[in-house]
Amino acid sequence: MSRLTTLTCSLLIAVSSLVPASAVAKKMNPNTFDDEVAVPARGFAQPPPAAGAPNADMPMPDVRIAPARALDRTTVRAALVQARSRNLAAFRAYQKKGVFPSNTMKGTKLNVWLDADGHFCAAATIIKVSGQDDLVTRVAEQNNFIRLADVKQGPLMDWILTSGFTQSEIAAIQEPFMPVTHEPALAPPNGDRPAKPILVDARMRKAEDARLMAKYKSVDKMLVKNAAKSLDAATDRLLKNPTLAWTLIANSDVDVLE
Numbered sequence: 001m002s003r004l005t006t007l008t009c010s011l012l013i014a015v016s017s018l019v020p021a022s023a024v025a026k027k028m029n030p031n032t033f034d035d036e037v038a039v040p041a042r043g044f045a046q047p048p049p050a051a052g053a054p055n056a057d058m059p060m061p062d063v064r065i066a067p068a069r070a071l072d073r074t075t076v077r078a079a080l081v082q083a084r085s086r087n088l089a090a091f092r093a094y095q096k097k098g099v100f101p102s103n104t105m106k107g108t109k110l111n112v113w114l115d116a117d118g119h120f121c122a123a124a125t126i127i128k129v130s131g132q133d134d135l136v137t138r139v140a141e142q143n144n145f146i147r148l149a150d151v152k153q154g155p156l157m158d159w160i161l162t163s164g165f166t167q168s169e170i171a172a173i174q175e176p177f178m179p180v181t182h183e184p185a186l187a188p189p190n191g192d193r194p195a196k197p198i199l200v201d202a203r204m205r206k207a208e209d210a211r212l213m214a215k216y217k218s219v220d221k222m223l224v225k226n227a228a229k230s231l232d233a234a235t236d237r238l239l240k241n242p243t244l245a246w247t248l249i250a251n252s253d254v255d256v257l258e
Contacts, residue, residue: 072256076245077235079252084164084231088223090129091173094122095216100209103177104198105186111147111176114140116198122216123148123174127159135159148174161238162248165223166230172219175212180204 100122101115113124113136120128120136128136135155139146149171151157160167180200223230238245249256 071239071242071245073235073239075249075254075256076238077231078254079245079248080162080164080231080234080238082164082252082254083162083248084227084234087126087130087163087165088220090126091122091216091223092220093129094125095213095220098209098213100212101177102180102200102205103184103208104179104181104200105145105184107179107184109176109178111145111174113144113146121174121177123170126163126173127156130159130163132159147171158244161234161241161244164231164234166233166237169219169223169226169230172222173216175215175219178204178208178211180208 101112101119
């Protein structure tokens with residue numbers, strides 16, 4: 001090797017030691033971008049200091065779950081007072097309208113939820129006015145002669161518990177109807193109207209209307225007289241169902257005590 005060649009190689013080695021590898025790479029390949037060659041490989045053989053074990057002197061956070069809030073009797077009772085007031089107003093509007101179902105199905109007293117002419121009983125009307133249209137329709141389809149005094153569970157029982165009335169008061173409101181025809185006949189099981197038209201006797205209808213008006217007036221007085229006692233009983237019963245009680249409170253205008 002000539003002396004000139006040896007000197008040239010020595011100079012190249014010296015210069016390359018002073019130039020960054022990225023510059024050399026870019027010189028070798030002009031189409032290469034800086035960030036493609038300048039980003040070093042990253043990784044930790046060990047976690048960084050901040051990710052290590054916590055300081056033994058640092059207090060641990062309290063992660064205990066807060067206990068469920070207890071129902072406040074005063075709040076529950078206040079919500080029931082509101083519900084009772086609304087439902088009593090609906091009952092009075094029903095009385096004022098004076099249009100009642102006709103018992104054309106049985107020769108003795110009978111609870112009729114909905115008659116053939118589309119008239120609901122007092123209890124059904126109150127429940128309907130409260131916003132439970134679907135429930136009222138379903139009851140008419142499934143058990144049109146239901147007695148609310150016999151209800152033990154389900155949506156109807158939930159409504160009773162949150163109505164502000166006791167179950168016995170609801171039963172009193174749901175006064176069964178006397179027959180208003182001399183030839184009562186139950187509708188066929190398939191839900192169709194009886195093959196023979198049922199004639200409502202005008203005198204029987206008038207007498208039944210007068211009886212019902214007097215009965216409802218008596219029940220109304222009883223509801224007013226027993227309001228405080230009945231609300232206490234209704235509160236006691238609803239407190240046994242916290243979920244239902246909270247639902248009533250949420251749908252009321254009552255301020256929840258903190």
